[in-house]
Amino acid sequence: MLPDRRKRLIVVAGPPCSGKSYLAEILANHTGIRHLEMDAIRARLMPESRHAKPDRDIAYRTMHFAAELLLSAGHSAILDATYMPVEHRLELEGIAEFTGSPLFIIECRVSPETAIVRFGMRAQHAAVDLTPARVHWLSAHYPLYGKGFIHDSDLQREPDLAGIRAYLIEGTPVPDCKWSESACGAVEPCIEGASEPWPAQPVGASLVTEHR
Numbered sequence: 703m704l705p706d707r708r709k710r711l712i713v714v715a716g717p718p719c720s721g722k723s724y725l726a727e728i729l730a731n732h733t734g735i736r737h738l739e740m741d742a743i744r745a746r747l748m749p750e751s752r753h754a755k756p757d758r759d760i761a762y763r764t765m766h767f768a769a770e771l772l773l774s775a776g777h778s779a780i781l782d783a784t785y786m787p788v789e790h791r792l793e794l795e796g797i798a799e800f801t802g803s804p805l806f807i808i809e810c811r812v813s814p815e816t817a818i819v820r821f822g823m824r825a826q827h828a829a830v831d832l833t834p835a836r837v838h839w840l841s842a843h844y845p846l847y848g849k850g851f852i853h854d855s856d857l858q859r860e861p862d863l864a865g866i867r868a869y870l871i872e873g874t875p876v877p878d879c880k881w882s883e884s885a886c887g888a889v890e891p892c893i894e895g896a897s898e899p900w901p902a903q904p905v906g907a908s909l910v911t912e913h914r
Contacts, residue, residue: 703732703867710735710778710870711769711803713794715785716810717840718832719820721855725810726782728861733780736772738765740783762790766797773801786844791882804875807850808866816856817841845885850876 712735714726723739730737744751744761751757762783769779785791798805812820814837821837851869853861 703863704870706871708778709773709776709801709803711773711794711798711801711805712778712780712808712870713785713805714780714782714808714810716853717784717786717812717817717844718837719817719824720810720812720841721853721859721861722782722784722810724859725808725853725861726780728863729808729866730780732863733778735778735780737780737782738768740765740781743768762793766790766793769794770797770801773797773803778803784840786840786885788882788885791885792879795876795879795882798876799878805881806870806873807847807876807881808869809846809848809850809852811844811846811852811854811856812841813856814838814841847876847881847884849880 712729714722714729716722723741726737726739729735740758740761741753743765744753744757747761747764748757765781765783769781772779781794783790785794795805797803817837817840818834821832821834851866851873
């Protein structure tokens with residue numbers, strides 16, 4: 703699918719039920735690039751986890767470390783996670799800078815109505831703390847970057863592989879810190895019916911400070 707062996711850090715991000723993992727898996731199959739999924743990593747490391755924020759933070763950091771090892775060895779990586787909290791975007795931008803890897807963002811969009819329908823059709827989502835109210839809020843308020851490749855899963859389920867290929871070959875990588883800037887101020891409120899409070903996300907970058 704890609705004509706060159708240039709390493710790339712490819713992120714498939716978006717709110718729950720937007721088709722991230724489906725797109726990332728298809729992209730990995732077509733490119734041969736390693737696909738790292740945050741939910742799968744959390745389930746493997748902490749099978750009894752409630753998927754609370756501390757557990758998600760551990761899974762993000764594990765995924766980022768695996769990506770750093772791949773990139774440092776000259777390989778590309780596809781990362782698949784929500785990436786709403788700004789600190790996770792900052793960490794990944796630091797890894798991209800440290801390893802000299804161009805960062806490409808593929809954002810999956812979904813309407814709140816479609817997200818809730820999909821959520822209701824799933825037997826069990828990996829994020830056990832998800833509720834219809836939270837799914838609705840995340841899809842309505844997700845901090846989109848808007849300058850990478852956009853996949854609107856309301857309009858088409860199957861990814862535009864030709865468009866993604868053109869973006870990864872000819873598109874402009876994300877400039878330093880521009881992706882994280884788009885998430886500044888994005889916090890989840892406490893919503894009635896959620897299984898746990900949603901605290902404000904602190905702005906931090908633990909991996910960035912190690913790399914700079």
